[in-house]
Amino acid sequence: MFDRAVICTDLSPSSESLIACAGALGAIGVRxxxxxxxxxIGTPDAASIDxxxxxxxxxQVEAIERAGIRVHVDTTVGYPPYAIEQIAEQHDASIIVIGSHGRGLFVSAFSGSVSSDLVRISARPVLLAVLxxxxxxxxxxxxxxxxLSRVLFPTDLTSVSAMAANYLVRLAPHGLGTVDIVHVVDNTVGNGIEFRRCDAQERLAELEGDxxxxxxxxxxxEVIVGPPERETARRCAMxxxxxxxxxxxxDEDPGHPLGGVTHAVIQSTRTPVLLIPPGCLR
Known part of the structure; x- marks a missing residue:
């Protein structure tokens, strides 16, 4: 499924753990x-590598190859999110793997770039790991x-989340273990909370069957009633x-360009997050 991965490195000592992670990605099909x-391009001495x-x-190449994964190398100059997506497109990659320093989507591990931009423009899933x-x-x-041993899937049951659910179902034959599906019924807007809760339970049951x-x-x-950002982040932080x-x-909010719930989850969790982009900006 994820047979070819783009692994983003900044070549610093902190990226070594991401390289060790990359060597184990055969678990999700990476070959x-x-x-x-x-x-x-925004850093000094951008034209050279010492x-x-x-x-x-x-x-780092040797470390990944020792794990049985064939490695290609690609180096370029540019604004990292766009350059990475272009490389992924050129190599027909099925997933991008990046590291985070744990301060959310806005500070990534490679070259000081903005990982939220990468997710917004990416045509493929992005695996984000806190280094x-x-x-x-x-x-x-x-x-x-x-x-794949125990996966948490927070869903708002929209068409965007349905796309992520399809990826989850496609992972099932590849050794998917236990899946915990969570939906939060927003009690801060609208009426009919009980109806929405029952409807969500029925739809989650369908996905469970699939x-x-x-x-x-x-x-x-699990269906929870409460503010989605708070409750989803709380569940993901466990x-x-x-x-x-x-x-x-x-979203149009520059403070939460990928949505408030995603922002809250990334800020609160130390678990690797596989983001399934909605194809924004395309």
């Missing part, structure tokens, strides 16, 4: 990787090797999940 370094960077590149949560290389490899039929080991559904899958939205 080839494009190790990508973008020289940010000898230490070359050595780091070679070391500090990955731990040592061994811990990172173990964490990313069990991404997942079990496709090969998921177990599925749990320990015990190997990965969160969700569909960001494009």
């Amino acid at each position: 080839e990787a494009v190790l990508t370094y973008v020289i940010d 000898g230490s960077a070359d050595a780091a590149f070679a070391r 500090s949560a990955l731990g040592s290389n061994d811990e990172s490899s173990a964490m990313c090797g069990r991404l 997942l079990l039929a496709a090969g998921a080991v177990a599925v749990n559904t 320990d015990g999940h190997s990965m969160i899958i969700m569909a960001p939205r494009c």
Whole structure:
């Protein structure tokens, strides 16, 4: 399913845990990787890579290849989000993997670029991992090797979330373990809370059936009543999940360009998040 991945590196020591994670992505089907370094046009000395960077590149390539994944290397100059998406398009990648320093979607691990822009323009899923949560290389490899063991899927039951649900169903035959599906009925707007709660339960039950039929080991559904941003972030902040899958939205609010719920989740969780972009700006 995710046979070819673009792995984004800034060649710093902090990116080593992401490289260890990349080597374990065979768990979600990755067989080839494009190790990508973008020289940010907004930084000094943007036209060159020194000898230490070359050595780091070679070391990271070797680490991924030792895990049995074929590696290509691609380096370019530009604004990282657009350059990364262009590389992913050129290599027909099925997923992009990036690291975060844990301060949300707006500060990513590579070249000081803005990862929210990447998600907004990407034509493929983006796996976001908090570097500090990955731990040592061994811990990172173990964490990313069990991404499918217990997945949390927060859904607002819109057409955008339905697209993410389709990806989830497609993952089921590839070793998907337990799936926890959560929907929050917004009690801050409108009436008919009980009707909306019952409707959500029925729709989650349908998705549960689809997942079990496709090969998921177990599925749990939960409908919560409350403010979606707060309740979804609270649920996602709980320990015990190997990965969160969700569909960001494009909002006009510059403070929350991917939607308030996605923003709240990214700010609160240390679990790897697989974002299924809605194809915004295209």
